[in-house]
Amino acid sequence: MDTNLLLNHLLTAVLVIDEKLQPTYVNAAAEQLLGLSAHKLQEQPLTENLHSLGIDPKVLKNAIAAQQGLTVNTAQLMVLDGQHHTVDLTLVPMEHEPTQPLCSLLELRQVDQQRRIHQQLSLDAQQQAAQFLVRNLAHEIKNPLGGLRGAAQLLSRELNDAHLQEFTTLIIEQADRLRNLVDRLLGPQRPSQHQVLNIHMVIQKVLNLISVTLPPHIRLRQDYDPSIPDLPMDEDQLQQAILNVVQNAIQALEQQESGEIMIRTRTAHQVTIGTQRHKLALQLSIIDNGPGIAPALVDTLFYPMVTGRKDGSGLGLSIAHNIARLHGGRIDCNSAPGHTEFTLTLPINLDQDN
Structure with missing residues (x-):
């Protein structure tokens, strides 16, 4: 199996970097995470293509030079376009020939996605519960509001005094305002024609x-x-x-x-x-x-x-x-x-x- 094809199917960002933090290999997930093409990332040190890696670059350089492994959990990564990511960072030394430069495998696994999924599921459940409550409350509000508005309209027809009709008009306007507020609270409830x-x-x-x-x-x-x-x-x-x-x-x-x-x-x-x-x-x-x-x-x-x-x-x-x-x-x-x-x-x- 083609190793490059296999690595490009990973969801984890994988880079091979040397002692100067210059990438020599970048998989598709790393391109997606960092927002730059593999060609662009390989042109200069990794620190030049990031605002912040969430770890002191010297620590990475020293670990590569000493051929030591390194793990940093929940590092705060900020890419050039301003996006923030929370990642688990793992550095693994790679075997090499004496004449070859030192390189290490850098893995950046996004953990903000798991947190976001959990937050979304929790938010959806909370919002559905809130909408259920609002929907029931809306039903209880709309019925008396409709009766109140109808009674004000009938009373307005019976009144000949323009001054008194101002009060019935006020009742109708406020009833409509409350109904509109309830409708806005409910919002769209089902998918429409797309x-x-x-x-x-x-x-x-x-x-x-x-x-x-x-x-x-x-x-x-x-x-x-x-x-x-x-x-x-x-x-x-x-x-x-x-x-x-x-x-x-x-x-x-x-x-x-x-x-x-x-x-x-x-x-x-x-x-x-x-x-x-x-x-x-x-x-x-x-x-x-x-x-x-x-x-x-x-x-x-x-x-x-x-x-x-x-x-x-x-x-x-x-x-x-x-x-x-x-x-x-x-x-x-x-x-x-x-x-x-x-x-x-x-x-x-x-x-x-x-």
Whole structure:
């Protein structure tokens, strides 16, 4: 069996590096993790193609020189495009001839994916329980609201005094407002009819809408992968999900003198969503350089009515999460001061019928 073919089927990133940390071999998983081609990675030392490896490079160099093994658990890896990964790092010395340079096998196994899967399953269960509660509550609210609104309409017809009719109009308006709030809490509950569309077209419609009211100190940037194939989606729902996240980013940057929002699309291979593994997936990232999300909110960020703003409804991210779920995908958040990234992941089925 071809060893190179075998290594390229591994989910673990594998590199062979010398004493200068220069890669001499890179498998496909390492290309995916580091966001660079094997050719590019082999041009210079590994440290030049990363922001941070999560370990002092001198420690790696000394271990290779001494032909010693090394293991580091939960190292914080940050690649050039700003993405953070938690990896288990293993360095294993390789046998060599006396005339050959010293080399070691470096394995980088992502463990943030397992944590993300666990968080997603937990979040889905919590959200379904919350939606079940809200659905039952909505039923109890809508029935008396409908009666209240109907009674106000009948009373309005019987009143000849315009001043008194103002009060019945107020009752009707507030009843409608409460009904709309309950409907927003529920959000979309079942998959709708999907059409095969281009994700960049959907994003552009959102950006056209946002640009009308975008504060002048905030700049929008786009970094698209044009090779991403069209995929089935509910256009209105996905527009709403993207709009909700972009609006959150804008609000996070309102108090800064300047800010930037990056919209980025990429493909990812061998992605697990829930309990299903997909060969190919779309990753749509919305990144801002705002102050970040309060640590106390991170674990409950996608729950209904959870917000860090005084005037926030706490519904935008909950609805976005639900829309992602209805499309067979997920939405994740990675936040630190100066870098908050929401990533919408949707499976791509290349065998789908267009």
